[in-house]
Amino acid sequence: MTSSTTLLTIFFIVTVSLLPFGLSSEPEGCSEPFVKLAQQRNISDCKRLRTLGAQFAWSYHSGSNSSIVLEIMFCATIDSQEGWMAWGVNPGKRAEMIGTNAIIGIKSSNGTLRVNKYNITKETKRGCSITPSELGFGLSNDTMTKMKEDNDVYTIYARLTLPSQVYNVSRLNHVWQVGYHIDENGNPLRHPTTLRNVDSTEVINMTSSTGFSTGQYRSFLRSVHGVLNIIGWGTLLPIGIIVARYFRVFPFKCDPTWFHLHIGCQLTGFLVGTTGWAIGLSLGHSSRYYTFHAHRTFGILIFTLSTIQMLAFRLKPKVTDDYRKYWNMYHHFLGYGLLAIIFINIFKGICILEGGKRWKWGYIGNLIFLGTIAFGLEVFTWIRFFVLKARNKGGNEVSVGVTKPKP
Ligand SMILES: *[C@@H]1O[C@H](CO)[C@@H](O)[C@H](O)[C@H]1NC(C)=O
Ligand SMILES: *[C@@H]1O[C@H](CO)[C@@H](O)[C@H](O)[C@H]1NC(C)=O
Ligand SMILES: *[C@@H]1O[C@H](CO)[C@@H](O)[C@H](O)[C@H]1NC(C)=O
Ligand SMILES: *[C@@H]1O[C@H](CO)[C@@H](O)[C@H](O)[C@H]1NC(C)=O
Ligand SMILES: *[C@@H]1O[C@H](CO)[C@@H](O)[C@H](O)[C@H]1NC(C)=O
Ligand SMILES: *[C@@H]1O[C@H](CO)[C@@H](O)[C@H](O)[C@H]1NC(C)=O
Ligand SMILES: *[C@@H]1O[C@H](CO)[C@@H](O)[C@H](O)[C@H]1NC(C)=O
Numbered sequence: 299m300t301s302s303t304t305l306l307t308i309f310f311i312v313t314v315s316l317l318p319f320g321l322s323s324e325p326e327g328c329s330e331p332f333v334k335l336a337q338q339r340n341i342s343d344c345k346r347l348r349t350l351g352a353q354f355a356w357s358y359h360s361g362s363n364s365s366i367v368l369e370i371m372f373c374a375t376i377d378s379q380e381g382w383m384a385w386g387v388n389p390g391k392r393a394e395m396i397g398t399n400a401i402i403g404i405k406s407s408n409g410t411l412r413v414n415k416y417n418i419t420k421e422t423k424r425g426c427s428i429t430p431s432e433l434g435f436g437l438s439n440d441t442m443t444k445m446k447e448d449n450d451v452y453t454i455y456a457r458l459t460l461p462s463q464v465y466n467v468s469r470l471n472h473v474w475q476v477g478y479h480i481d482e483n484g485n486p487l488r489h490p491t492t493l494r495n496v497d498s499t500e501v502i503n504m505t506s507s508t509g510f511s512t513g514q515y516r517s518f519l520r521s522v523h524g525v526l527n528i529i530g531w532g533t534l535l536p537i538g539i540i541v542a543r544y545f546r547v548f549p550f551k552c553d554p555t556w557f558h559l560h561i562g563c564q565l566t567g568f569l570v571g572t573t574g575w576a577i578g579l580s581l582g583h584s585s586r587y588y589t590f591h592a593h594r595t596f597g598i599l600i601f602t603l604s605t606i607q608m609l610a611f612r613l614k615p616k617v618t619d620d621y622r623k624y625w626n627m628y629h630h631f632l633g634y635g636l637l638a639i640i641f642i643n644i645f646k647g648i649c650i651l652e653g654g655k656r657w658k659w660g661y662i663g664n665l666i667f668l669g670t671i672a673f674g675l676e677v678f679t680w681i682r683f684f685v686l687k688a689r690n691k692g693g694n695e696v697s698v699g700v701t702k703p704k705p
Contacts, residue, residue, distance in 0.1 A: 328353045331447035336371050339455065345509040348517075349494040350476050351375055354385070356504055358467055365436075366460045366467055368504075372401075373445065373453040378478040380407040382486040383452060385474045386418065389434060389464045393471035393499035396420055399433040400473070402486055403442035403454045411442040413454060414485070428485055435460045467504040474498045493650050496588045516581060523577040524647060528661055530571025531600060531640045536668050538563030539633055544675040549682040561611065568608055575601050590650050596643035603636045641665070 328336075328344040336344055336355035344355040352374040361367040372385040386400030398418040405411055414430040415437060422428050436459035445451040475498055477489035489495050500511040538560050545556035575597055582594055610629055615622045648657045 328355065329448075331445055332371075332373050332453070335373075335445070335453060339369065339371065341369055341371060343504070343507045343509060347474060347498070348500070349498045350474065352383075352474050352476070352498070354472075354474070354502075354509070356509070358504060360462075361459055364462050366458075366462050366465060368458040368460055368467070369456070370458065371453055371455050372474065373451055374474070374476050375448075375450050376405050376452055376476060376478070377450040380480050381405050381476065381478040382480060383454065383474075383476050384416075384486070385454060386472065387435075387458075387460070387465065388471040388473055388499075390471065393473060393501050395473055395475070395499070396423055398473045399435065400475075401433075401437065401440060401454060401456050403452060404480055404484055404486065405442075405452065406480065406484060411444065411452065412484075413440040413442050413456070415440075416486075425488060427481055427487070429483075430485075434464070470502050470504060472500065472502055491588060496585060516584060519577055519581055520651070523574050523581060524651065524657060526570050526574030526577065527647070528644060528657075528664070530567045530569070530574055531604070532644045532661065533664060533668070534563045534567030534570065535604070535640065536637060536672075538567060539637065540668070540672050540675065543672075544679065549675070549679045564608070565611075568604055571604070572601065590646075593643060593646045593650060596639055596646065600636065600640055600643060603632060603639070607632060607636065 327333075328346055332353050332355070333344055336342070339357075341355045341357045343357060344353065346353050352372065354373075355371040356368065358366055358368040370385065372383070374383040376383055382402050382404045384400045384402040386398040388394060388398045390397040395418055400416045400418050401413060402416055403411060403413050415433050416422075416428050417431045417433070418428070438457045438459075440454065440456040442452055442454050445453055475489050475495060477486050479487040481487050497517065503510045541556055541563060542560045544550060545552045545559070550556075578594075578597055582589060607629070614629070615625050619625075644661060645658070648661065651657060
């Protein structure tokens, strides 16, 4: 059975090699037109933000009355008739949408651009319309302009006077966003809630010229969650099922190796998957204001059903029991059903992921590999079955242990 062990090793390598795909590196520097624009304002520090293709440039100096005078430029793409782009700071403990003092540039369908100030509250999140309000700091020279060099790219410039008791440039909670709808009064309406919209926050250290940011452990955990689940549920469990289907009785009878291998795969898969699942739950918990409902429900279903399958380890009837046949059927069908849900949920998870293309094709490649092996074994099973049947024709029955492959 060394071949199966080799198989297992190959899959481990294949899936582990997926890991770097998830660990997105810091995005590269700012675009040339944006850097030029910032330099016209004597702003030299610039960074590309992680999501929404946004870029951010800043400079600061201390003002009177122990304030910080912060100049910012923010650029993003609004590729719809009307829409808005927002940048804001959050004086609270966390870099998050609620509690943010936002500067929002609004593009009307008639082409006018203007900048308004908004307090973002819990009510905003609930979908109440927002109206301009005063912010917790001074704001001047706020303007929105269209970038000449790039289609649909807009920039906001603003000069903020931040009270230094509340804001600290070495760890500033900032938030950005882009939306594609405005109401009849020209105020912003809801933005989409894909992961990249949800993820558009960070804690920036403006004293370093690269704008070193923290608060990204979630995107790291998300990658770990994805990789563990793809290895656990998405790869090891299917391998365990292939082993059980083709090596238990027919076409290969590898008793009891198949059983050890099956249990080994399923148990490891279950443990690895459960770890990934637990990380997923904590991720869901930590993004307090957003939930990906279907993904979460499927995840809980997968954990529950696979726990039931794992109980088979202890609770399965003896081979000699009359109802073992029915129990086997139940165990198999639940297994195949579980597999279907797992595949669906892995792709659901990849859909949620920003830039999930590499994950998608990586996993599809993985599935094609598994599928080809399963298909090959399936074809071989049937050929072997018919050959044995033909050979035994007229003579004795098909030899013991050769059963028709089950669906
Ligand atoms: C930029 O800095 C230079 C030299 O430090 C100064 O002459 C110029 O007026 C500044 N421009 C702006 C827009 O502040
Ligand atoms: C500084 O603060 C004091 C009181 O807080 C205020 O009276 C004064 O006008 C402020 N000065 C400036 C330049 O903002
Ligand atoms: C908006 O929030 C700031 C502080 O975050 C507060 O000082 C200000 O009064 C708020 N404005 C309104 C209209 O609620
Ligand atoms: C800010 O606006 C004022 C007038 O509103 C103008 O005098 C000043 O030059 C502007 N400052 C910058 C840096 O654009
Ligand atoms: C800003 O934060 C840093 C690190 O947390 C701290 O060392 C510094 O004293 C803070 N500055 C102010 C003005 O609070
Ligand atoms: C464009 O539409 C906005 C409202 O969406 C309005 O406030 C503004 O006056 C309009 N501008 C022109 C030039 O019609
Ligand atoms: C911010 O960056 C500066 C320069 O890189 C560093 O000295 C400082 O410790 C950093 N502060 C925080 C709070 O990370």
